[in-house]
Amino acid sequence: MALCNLCLSVPFASLPPPPEQMNASSYIGDNRDLPQLHITSYGIKKGRVLNDPVGFPWHEDLDALAACAASCALCAMVQEGVNMWIAHYRDVEENNKHFIEFEKANQPIPGPGERLWLTKRLCGAPGFLVFIRRGKSSLNFMAGVGFVTEPGASNVLRT
Numbered sequence: 001m002a003l004c005n006l007c008l009s010v011p012f013a014s015l016p017p018p019p020e021q022m023n024a025s026s027y028i029g030d031n032r033d034l035p036q037l038h039i040t041s042y043g044i045k046k047g048r049v050l051n052d053p054v055g056f057p058w059h060e061d062l063d064a065l066a067a068c069a070a071s072c073a074l075c076a077m078v079q080e081g082v083n084m085w086i087a088h089y090r091d092v093e094e095n096n097k098h099f100i101e102f103e104k105a106n107q108p109i110p111g112p113g114e115r116l117w118l119t120k121r122l123c124g125a126p127g128f129l130v131f132i133r134r135g136k137s138s139l140n141f142m143a144g145v146g147f148v149t150e151p152g153a154s155n156v157l158r159t
Contacts, residue, residue: 002071002072002073003072003073003074004068004071004072004074004075006058006059006068006072006075007068007072007074007075010056010058010118010128011056012128012147015055015056015118015119015120015128016053016055016056016119016120017119017120017124018055018119018120018121018122018129018131019037019054019119019139025037025038026038028089028092028099028103028107028140029089029092029093029096029098029099029103030092030096030098030099031088031091031092031096033084033085033088034085034088034089034092034140035140035141036107036134036138036139036140036141037131037138037139037141038137038138053117054117054119054131054133054139055117055118055119055129055131056117056118056119057115057117058115058116058117058118058130059075059115059116060113060115060116061110061111061112061113061114061115061116062082062109062110062111062114062116062132063112065078065079065082065116066079074145077145078116078130078142078143078145080143081130081142081143081144081145082130082142082143084143085140085142085143086109089109107134110132110134110140110142114132114133114134115132115133116130116131116132116142117130117131117132117133117139118130118131119131121144121146125146126146126147126148127144127145127146127147128144128145129141129143129144130142130143130144130145
C-alpha cells in the first residue's frame with residue numbers, strides 16, 4: 001500500500017516539537033489512555049497566541065483520515081490508533097458516572113472540522129504524534145507512530 005499525497009508532503013525530519021505540558025495535563029474520564037494537554041498556561045507563559053498552529057497541519061478531521069486510510073499505509077496506522085482512542089472513549093462514556101454527568105457534554109468525540117496536527121515524538125525519537133485541538137484550551141493526544149528500521153536497511157524513508 002502506498003502513501004497518499006498528504007503523507008508524502010509531511011516534513012517528518014523537521015516536524016515541530018509537541019507543546020510543553022507544564023504540569024497542565026489530565027485524562028478524559030480519568031482514563032490514562034485518553035491524555036489531554038491543556039495549553040492555556042502554555043500560550044500565556046510562552047507568549048504564543050492560543051490559535052497558533054499546534055504542529056504540522058495534517059487531515060482536516062477524523063472523517064478525512066478515515067477516507068485516506070483505505071489507500072494509505074500511514075493513514076491506516078494512525079486510523080488504528082484513533083480507533084483505539086475511540087474504544088477507550090466509549091468505555092468511559094458508558095462506565096464513568098462522573099464523566100457522564102459532568103464532562104461528556106463538553107468533551108465529545110472530535111467532529112467535523114477538528115484538524116489533526118502532527119508533531120515530533122517526545123525526546124525527538126523517530127516518528128510523530130497526532131493531536132486534535134479542542135477549543136482554545138486543550139489538545140487530545142490521538143495516536144503516535146514510531147519509525148523503526150533494521151540496521152543496514154536500504155528502504156529507509158528520507159524526507
